[in-house]
Amino acid sequence: MDSFSVAERRSAELVHDIAKTPKRFRMLTGERPTGALHLGHYFGSVIERIRLQGLGVESFLILADYQVITDRDSMTRVREYVRGAVLDYLAAGMDPQRTTIFTHSSVPALNQLLLPFLSLVTEAELHRNPTVKSELAASGRALSGLLLTYPVHQAADILFCKGNLVPVGKDNLPHIELTRVIARRFNERYGSVFPVPDALLTATPEVPGLDGRKMSKSYGNAIALGMSADETAATIRRTVTDSERRITFDPETRPGISALLSTAGLCLQEDPRLIADRLGDAGSGALKALTIEAVNEFLAGHRERRAEFAADPGLISEVLARGNERANVEAAATFDQVRQAMGTVYG
Incomplete structure (x- = not known):
């Protein structure tokens, strides 16, 4: 049985398990704020996040602003895109009391996990990742260290909060598999710290852009949710x-x-x-x-x-402040466990 068939079977089991005992699961999801959220995001991921939130799955939603610079030189509009995404999440039905909405750059301990995690993977494993290949081809530039390690950064995003459920499409399965590898290798080397997360394959449609290609911010073929x-x-x-x-x-x-x-x-x-x-x-x-x-x-x-x-001028800042605070608490606790397991606590 190929790896996708295995993932499909496990995902079908997860659907049943989530419906039965949603409190067993902690979901990590999110995106890079490289532009305005559009109909592709809405039908492709936002609806599923709201469904899982409604079932009672504990949810962490990351706006991965640090990962914006994996394939571009500028972050000049990242603040605008982050704030716009928060508005769209709230308008779509995300409840910041039940879903922790936070930004990558605001959680230092999450990003510190990148160092021990990098020691657990080989360069060849990183080069094989299809997202690294496609992003490199699209950028037309030399491969940066940050882009090469992008899949490991995503593993840190998932594992910092002990996430055990990640809703993804078929194309993102290699990221989850590498995260599973990293979790297993860390646990084998240093002791049991991390859950081995599962991929929940989403049955959502690929929304075409107005030129027939996949709807994408980078193609300029999208209908943004914030448009008039x-x-x-x-x-x-x-x-x-x-x-x-x-x-x-x-x-x-x-x-x-x-x-x-x-x-x-x-x-x-x-x-x-x-x-x-x-x-x-x-x-x-x-x-x-x-x-x-x-x-x-x-x-x-x-x-x-x-x-x-x-119209509420302080709302976005309040949502992010609350989410960042919660994410920092989780990340600090996890990183303390990592340091204890690795023997790097000296006080």
């Missing part, structure tokens, strides 16, 4: 389509048309092929109008709640 209705309409109208009036769902040969159909389908909870059949020969203009209406209606409540939260 007018900005959303303008973005959708700019989608490149073709001259054929008949609307059909064909991602290979009609990426723009199919991306609009997929976006509308997600927001309307309807099969994009049925939407195409309904539009028939109405043309791309009608499809764009339908997609604009579908997205704006879907996001109307989110935008209203987001604006209300944004």
Whole structure:
């Protein structure tokens, strides 16, 4: 049985276990604040986080600001993106009383775990990681030490709080496997400190961007959750389509048309092929109008709640202060255990 099949089977077991005893689990999730959160994030991860929070799974959500610099030279807008992400989390239903929302750079003991963890992996293991390969290819620059060690930094993110559950898509399984390797090797060398975390495979759709590629901040093809209705309409109208009036769902040969159909389908909870059949020969203009209406209606409540939260000038700082404090308590306790296990306590 291949590794993905094993992960699928274990994930199916986890779904049952979480529903039965959610308090057994501590979830770590999050993202790099390299741009505004968009519909891809919403359908791809945010909904699942809120579902698990609602079940009673203890949750830690990291905004990995230090990891922004793994593949870029500047962090000039990171503060804006962090604050915007917090607003979107709150508007989507994240409860800061139940989910610890914190920033990477605010938790020193978490980042100190990187040093002992690096001693547990080989250079070859780091080079094999597919995310390192893809990020390197996308950057067009020489491989930095920070990018090379990115998977180990992610292991520190998961293990600092003794996380034992990480919701991921198939592409991120290698990160979880390396984290599992690091946890096992540390425990074997120094004594049992860390749980060996499991990957919860998310069955969420890959949301196409408006050019047919995966929706991504770096591609500039995304509908940001914080856009106004007018900005959303303008973005959708700019989608490149073709001259054929008949609307059909064909991602290979009609990426723009199919991306609009997929976006509308997600927001309307309807099969994009049925939407195409309904539009028939109405043309791309009608499809764009339908997609604009579908997205704006879907996001109307989110935008209203987001604006209300944004009107409270101290709210974001309060949420992050509370989350950072909690994360620091967890990280300090874990790092103390690590030092005790490694014999580096001298007082």
